[in-house]
Amino acid sequence: MNKSSNSLSEAPHARQILQALKKHHGKAETALAWDNPWQLLVAVILSAQCTDERVNLVTPPLFAKWPGPGDLAAADLEDLRAAIASVNFYNNKAKHIHAAATLIAEKHGGEVPQTMEELVELPGVARKSANCVLGTGFGMAVGVVVDTHVGRLARRMGLSEHKDPVKVEKDLMALFPKKQWVWLSHALIDHGRAVCTSRKAKCEECPLESLCPKLIDNS
DNA sequence: CTCCCGATAT
DNA sequence: ATATCAGGAG
Secondary structure: OOOOOOOOOOHHHHHHHHHHHHHHHOOOOOOOOOOOHHHHHHHHHHOOOOOHHHHHHHHHHHHHHOOOHHHHHOOOHHHHHHHOOOOOOHHHHHHHHHHHHHHHHHHOOOOOOOOHHHHOOOOOOOHHHHHHHHHHHHOOOOOOOOOHHHHHHHHHOOOOOOOOHHHHHHHHHHHOOHHHHHHHHHHHHHHHHHOOOOOOOOHHHOOOHHHOOOOOOOO
16 A cells, blocks of 8 residues: 555654754854844745745835835835836735734724734735744744745655645644644644755755655755 | 746755 | 745735
């Protein structure tokens, strides 16, 4: 038969994985540049399917020109579009950021909301981005951030067999203690960028090699 | 499911 | 030339 029948209950050495990640990605944090939750929210919206490095190129001028939600809500959409033109999906992202700024200015008193329900109502923000803002911006461990890196690593390491990011998140939340969720997200992303890359995983130099079933798939 | 869509790595 | 990048909306 396929994979050993104890698929889910095996609790794949979660503690050892945490220790190994801690050792090699102990100081992992977001690579996005931000000074307050509002800036983090904008950076996260821009970061969809884009490198953090590129996002960090456009956000400083952006925040210098339009410091807060009210400023951005009053901005000309064409100007905003031009300001983020080097980022992918810039047309949609400009609309989303402008609309989110307007909603926050008008309905949230200019403050970024701090609940999952309110955050996902913002244009351009779904569960993954909301988890970023809640976890990194507000220090609230509501969930695990499952982006392209975390999803890929979770599947390769045998921690989840799902493709749906929400289901992967559920698996990770069940495997790891809540206290580690925010840091774990950053550590996995770090590891995904540096070692367990999408194209060609560098298993030879991977500190988690002995903990990995090496089910290197392509999804 | 498709569309959005620039910059960089391979 | 093609795959990938802190995804989300219609």
